[in-house]
Each structure stands twice: as structure tokens, then as C-alpha cells.
Amino acid sequence: MSHKEVKSEEQSELNITRRSVLGAGAVIAGAGIVGSQIIDPLGKTAYAAGSDNPIKIGFQAHRTGIGALYGRWYERTTNSAAKYINSIGGIAGRPIEIITEDDGTDPKRGADVVEKLATQHKVDFVFGTLFSHVVMGSAPRAGELKIPYFVVSEGYHVASGALNRYVFQPCITDVRAQISAVSGWLFNNLGKNVTLIYPDYAFGYNHRDYASAAAEKHGGKIVAKIAIPPSESSFTRYFVKIPKNTDVIYHVMVGPGVLTFVRELGDHFGPNHPQLFGFIDSLEGVNISSPGLDFLDSSYFWEAMPRYADASDSAGSRFYRNAVGVDNSGASKSDSKDVAAYSHMFGCWETLFAIKEAVEQSGYKSKKDYSTLIETMEGFTGFNEGIAHPQGAKAFSGKTHQCYGQQFVSKVSNGKLNVIHKTSIADGMYEPETDYTKQSL
């Protein structure tokens, strides 16, 4: 049998002819065209109809991937902030247009998204990244493309000097400052022997390193360091490694498995557990009165912005909570099962206002004014508390491109988080390790 004959036998056996392939191709192409009209992948939101010359801000969002919970709340907060800013006249009289792209919480895709926002969408600024490994992967690209990149992460990367002069973190504090601020309270009130549990990547390593340094400073001892991949789904095998002489378990966990993490922690220890000091990251998006979490009663959490509303909240804080659609217990007003990432999302709101202040004070008009804008921002010394900065007043260092602010320690009681300790801005300050102002642009 010749090769040609065998081939046509196979072809007719499978009923695949050129006609059927073309037909299938046409159907798929047609479906694609129809589909793309229904789903708008760009998520462009132009707020003022007929607006010419808007300020275009590219939002690098973790819409999918392990950061999807945060991405969802970051997006809502960003849209609320843009809506409010446009209602009070925009930035320097120009309306804001937010252009959102999904980076999948992936470092490589993050770099691609920065490029797409800068070169295809031609945005003025890029902002919004949270997960530290994505920041590390994306920020260098922003530096290469020479576009200002505003990070809403907690990693120490901006302030450490590891990034470039185009990168700023003006409205959310970094892990080093957070730990410096609360560690004194921790070692003096809860105990000296501490086991650290943290996610196995950049952000987690910041916790490991600075908590260890804080232990030395306050006469404590780190008895174990347990690194857990953020994509992990089962945690019991890690808990069994916690040493018996642990006084305090210091935990910070991120990723889709955080509810399982805290539940299995409770299953493992039961009522006889060491003191627990967690960073609220372990509970962002999780209702504290979920079944299996009662062991968290009387445990402590660091919060950046207290989830539960309090009578002493400022007017700015109450305005902000209402504008982003969150109720007094930290859940979405339209769905009480949808708990907010309240200690992180304020960063998006405040950063947009910081951009507004920088643009208006520097007289920024277009890309050729980037250096003026950057120099102006480096001259900022802080931000006042109010509607623009509802988390609290901030100090800002032009050298490290990083802000410093208040931190909160809350205690769980009766299924709520109640603030029991507030730190001052000075508690979290440290000597700057870098000076971006000395770099060329």
C-alpha cells in the first residue's frame, strides 16, 4: 500500500476533510468575534463622557491567580476612588481613566502587563501591584520603560533599594516598619520563645528576617522558622514541626488556603494553644466567626486598618468605608459573606490621591514631565489624615520612596476584632538603607 493510499484511508476514517476543517474554523472564528464583543477584556472605565485629555492610569490587577481575593477588592476600591476623584473635579481638572489588566499574580505576566499598559494603552502611570514576587518581576520593566510605577504592596523591596527611581510605595507601609512597630509589644506582652510561620517567598522572607532581627533587639528567641508555599492546601504536616517550648506562634499566611490554614491550626492545638500573634493577612477575606475558628478567641492580630468600625473612627475613615461599600464588620454591603481585604485595599484609594497631589503640585502635563513629578514626590514629607488618607497620617521619605504610618494590634473577643494598641509613626521608622534621589532618571 502506498503512503498516499494509507493517508486518505485514515482521513476518510476520521471523516476529516478540508471542508469540515474550514467549517469548524469558521464557527470558532465567529464565536470568537461574538464573544469578544460580549466580554470587554480591557475593563476600560471612562468616567466623564466626551472627556478629552484624561489622565490614564494603568491598573495592574491580580484578577486571577493566588492573589485573586485581593485583586477583587483592589479593583473595587480603585474604581470607587476614581469615581470620587472625578466627582470633585478630577486631577488638575482632568478626569481619571482607569485601564485594568490582569497579571494573574504572576511575575512574568506582570512584566508583560506593565509593557502593555505603557506601550499599547499609553497610560501616564502604572499602579496597583500587591504580591511581592510580582512586584519584583514587574518593577524593573517599569524602570526600563521609564514610567512611574506606584506599588501597593507591603514588601520591603521599594525601601531596600532593590528597585529603581521610578518605583514608589507612597501609601502603604512595609513589613520592616510593621514589625519594628509591633515587635516590642509582642515580646514584652506575649512571650519570648517565638515560632515563625510565613509564606515561602519574598514577602514571607521579609517577615522571617525582620522578626528575627526584632527578637534579638527585644531579648526574644526565634525557636523555629516554618516556610509554607502560598499555594499549599494542607497544613497539618507543618504544624507538627512547631517546638513544644513555643510561647508565641507568629503567623502570616497568604493564598487561597488561608481559611484552611487557620482551621487546621485550631484542629491541631485545640484549646491548649500557645499565644497566637497573627498578621491579618492570614484572615483577609475570611469571616472571623466561621466554624472552626473559635480557637482564635483571645488571640491577637496586627492590622493596618481595623476591619471593624469603632466609635472613635475619624470622619475620613467613615467616609471611605461607605464609599468602598464595606459595612461595620468589614464585609461587603451587598453580600455579608464577602469579607473585605480591609488592611490592604486602602492603599489603592490613598495612592490615587497621592498621584493626584503629585500631579497637581508638580504641574505635570505629559510624559516629558516625569522627572519633575518624581522630584516633586521625593520632596513630600508626609500626608495628612482625612478623606484622601483615611488609614491615618503618614510620613514619607523621598530617599526610600516609602511611607511610614500607624499600626494597630487587635484582640479577638466575641467574634470581633477590637483594637487594643496603636503604634506611633516613629515606632516603625528605621535608618534608610538607600537613596533613590541619587540615581539618574
Added chain:
Amino acid sequence: MSSWINENGPLLFLALLDGTVTAFVLALIALGLSLVFGVMRIVNIAHGEFFMLGAVFSWFAFDLTNDPFWGFLLALVIAPALVGGIAVFSDRFILRKVKYHPESTIVATIGLLYVIQSVTLMVFGPEARAVESPLYFRIQFPWFGYSGYKLIVAGMSALCLLGVWLLMIRSKLGLYMRATQQDIEIAKTCGVPTQKIYAAVFALGGGLAALAGVFVVPIRQADHLMGLEPLLLSFIVVIIGGLGSIRGTIVAAFIIGISDGIISVFYEPTLAKMLATLFVAMVLVLKPSGLYGEEVV
């Protein structure tokens, strides 16, 4: 020696507990894959997605009833049924069209994987969602506590495995399945409705994976990417145990589950996965048909 037991005894005990739960669930998922290969002689790359769909449908059942117990019962019924239905549909309109050719089905089921994952992403969303367990209680051992529900999952999986074995040995459907697996031509001449058996087996395979998803979802949350790891592990189990052998699948699931538990607790979870993959490589080199390869039951 006794001090080693004192120090590491509790760790070993936890490793065995965790390993046993993993083994039973893994056996359930891998069994579906193994049956499909044994009877239909095809590899279903979308098998992990059937597991994921079981978990996702379970979430919908929980959301609908707003009650962990009734939601669980509802999920037990609708998840395998819906996934079985999707399996039958895929068999009829995808697998049959490529005439069950080995290479074509691999490519086709990869496509099916992407379609199922993306549709779930669009409908269910990107974030992980929790499902409450129907029963929540803690067992306190002298050294640590353990979730009682996890042990129930092991028990329920064991019952399902027994059920499948009884089906294969005692029922007419099982007889037809074994006949088709042994020799499809002879089975056809004996009047076995092989096309319907193919659909039934594919549905059974998907249904078992979905059932495993329903059992497991209260322990971990449901998200659209959760099918990838079980897919990898069930391939490892099925290759080691021998494609098409129930006994082989169960034995291999225990080898992998228990060793995963022990190595994860005493060393690192990543090392456990590395060693499992290395074991697969060794089996493929030394005994390619697997430990119990080519056996029917």
C-alpha cells in the same frame, strides 16, 4: 531507641493519619482514570477537572441550601450526576468523533481541560471559596488534635472503593466492562453493547473523581485550578499500579499516599513529590506495565 519513639512517634502517627486520608482519596480519583484506560484504552487528561467540578458543584449545592449537611447530601447526588453527564456528552461528541485514537484523545482531552477550567473561571470566579463540612468535630490525641471529618472522608472513600469492586465483580455492568477490557472484538460478538459501555465507563470515571471532589472540598476550598495536582498524582498512581488494574491502583495509591505523608512530615512536601516522580521513572524503566499491569481486577 525509646527516645527516638518519644520524640518522633507523634510525627509518625500524624504522617500515617494524613497519609491514609490522602491514600484513600487518591485511590478514588485514580481509579476513575485507571478504569477509563483499562476499558476504553484512552488517557483522559481532563480527569483532574472532573474532580474540580465535583468540588465546585458541591459549593453551588452548599450555596443553594445554605446548610452544610443538606448541601453535602445534595452535592453527593448532583455532583457525580452532572459530571457523569458532562462525561457522556464528551464521549459522544468528542471522543467518538476522533474514534478513540490514542493520540487524538490526548489532544482532545487537553482541550476539554482548558474549556472546563475556563468556563469554571468565568462562572465561578478566580478566588477560592469555602464549603463548610457537614460534620465538624475534633479528635484530641495525646499529642495533637485532628479533624474528625478527615477520618470520615477516608471511611467514605473506602466504602466507595468497595462499591466499585462489587460493581465490577457482581453486576452485569461490571461483567460487560471486564469483557470489553479483555477483548472488545469478542465482547461485541457476544452481544455486549460496547458503545454504551464506553459511555458508562467514562461517566463512572468522571463520577468517581467528582465524588472525591465532594468529599474533599470541606477540607480545602474550591477553586478552578484545583484539578491540576490530583491529575498529576493520579497519573503517578496509575502508572505505578498498572493501567486498568483496580488492585494495582489501590496498592499504588497507598504507597504514594503513605510515603507522601511520611516524607512531608519528616522532610519537605516538595521532596515527597520528587521521590514519587522518581519512583514512577524507576517503574517505567524496570516494569513498564506497572506493579499489577495488565490484570483486569
